[in-house]
Every structure is written in structure tokens, then in C-alpha cells.
Amino acid sequence: MTIADHPLVQHKLTLMREVGTPTAVFRQLLREISQLLAYEVTRDLAMTTRPIQTPVSPMEAPVLDGRKLALVSILRAGNGLLDGMLELIPSARVGFVGLYRDEATLLPVQYYFKVPADISDRLVIVVDPMLATGNSSAAAIDMLKQAGATQIRFLCLVAAPEGVAKMAEIHPDVPVITASLDSHLNEQGYIVPGLGDAGDRMFGTK
Ligand SMILES: O=P(O)(O)OC[C@H]1O[C@H](OP(=O)(O)OP(=O)(O)O)[C@H](O)[C@@H]1O
Ligand SMILES: O=c1cc[nH]c(=O)[nH]1
Ligand SMILES: [Mg+2]
DSSP states (O other): OEEOOOHHHHHHHHHHHSTTOOHHHHHHHHHHHHHHHHHHHTTTOOEEEEEEEOSSOEEEEEEEOSOOEEEEEEETTHHHHHHHHHHHSTTOEEEEEEEEEOTTTOOEEEEEEEOOTTGGGSEEEEEOSEESSSHHHHHHHHHHHHTTOOEEEEEOSEEOHHHHHHHHHHOTTSOEEESEEOSEEOTTSOEESSOSOHHHHHHTOO
16 A cells, blocks of 8 residues: 655645535545646556657657556546546546445445446556445456456545455455555444545535
């Protein structure tokens, strides 16, 4: 697991955690953080060079090595990370896995799945702000592997130790990148201290 401990990420996350932060501000902060996290999750992408001409001289200039990306959002809250990342990586293909947690069992219920047909050729970055029990992310990644994905990373904002352990157990090949590793889960499966229900805070549904 990697923790993105950049001061701007940590400052913005603190603002998001605060209970009084309004929906519009919460959404804007998530968009801004997503771009900083995109920087972290893509920092080791393969590079090549191509010859270009500057106004002063020719040069062999670095460019991405044509590596194809797919961003996969776990609905709903994943879309808050997706939008900002797409601004930075506009050529990425996009997939969606629709899941919600059953409040009693904390098991994910699937309602949608649509990913690029050539997912097996792509580096897949799965995004969801919250990694709590890990049941949702583990299930989403199961489905992506069944669809052919072989190279997968999981990007979140706040992780609980329980979710990190679950991911390491079920998907040890999938690196987890987070802005924070919080303390624990409470009896309702919420991350403590966390930020509450990310989907509800993004969309104002509670
Ligand atoms: O690690 P887990 O215990 O599975 O919990 C994390 C999941 O819970 C939240 O989604 P939620 O079920 O609230 O759906 P929503 O995004 O539609 O609100 C969150 O966005 C994750 O997908
Ligand atoms: O704390 C949590 C746990 C799961 N999902 C959320 O949105 N928040
Ligand atoms: Mg929710």
C-alpha cells in the first residue's frame, strides 16, 4: 500500500472530512484531490522518447510509451475521483461497476457492469474514495479479472486497515494507493474517523 502524503492532498482531505463541509465544496475538493492522486498512481508509467523540434533546436523528448489506460469507477462515489482524473488523462477509456453495500450484511450488491472491450490490453485503475471492509473493491476487481483485466491498481482516498488486509489477501497483485490509512471500522462498517458516506456527501442524498 502507498500513502499519498503530499501536503495539498492532506489539507484538502481534512476539509473534506469536516462534518460541516457543504456538498458543493466536498465535490470540488474531491475533484482537486483526484488530480493530485492521479499524479501519484501514474508516476511510474513507462516512457519513451520521440524527436521534436523546439524553437531553438531538435530534441529527443519524453512521451508516454503508448500505454493504454482504463479508468474504472465503482458507482456512485467512484465518479468523484473519475471526473478529475479524466481531465488529466482525457484519452483514457472508462468503465463502470455499479455496486452498493447492503447496510446489514456489508456485502456488495451489483447493479451494473460495463467496461471497455479491450480491457485485457490496458492498465486498469479502479477508483473509489472509500476502502472500508474491502468487500466492494474485492468484488469489483473479481469482475474485472473475469472480464480479462490483468494489470490493475486500486486508488482510494480513505482506507481502513480491514480493507487493506482484505485486498492483500484476495488480490495481492493489485497495488493500493490511498491518501490516508485510518484507524478502524465502527459497528456499522464506517471508517473511523473517515468522512462519513462518500456517496451521500457527494450527491447530497442524506
Ligand atoms: O469497502 P466496503 O465495505 O465495501 O465499502 C466501501 C464502499 O461503500 C461505499 O459505497 P456505497 O455502498 O455507499 O455506495 P454509493 O457509492 O452508491 O453510495 C464506497 O463508495 C465503496 O464503494
Ligand atoms: O466510511 C465509509 C464506509 C463505506 N462507505 C463510505 O462511503 N464510507
Ligand atoms: Mg454510499
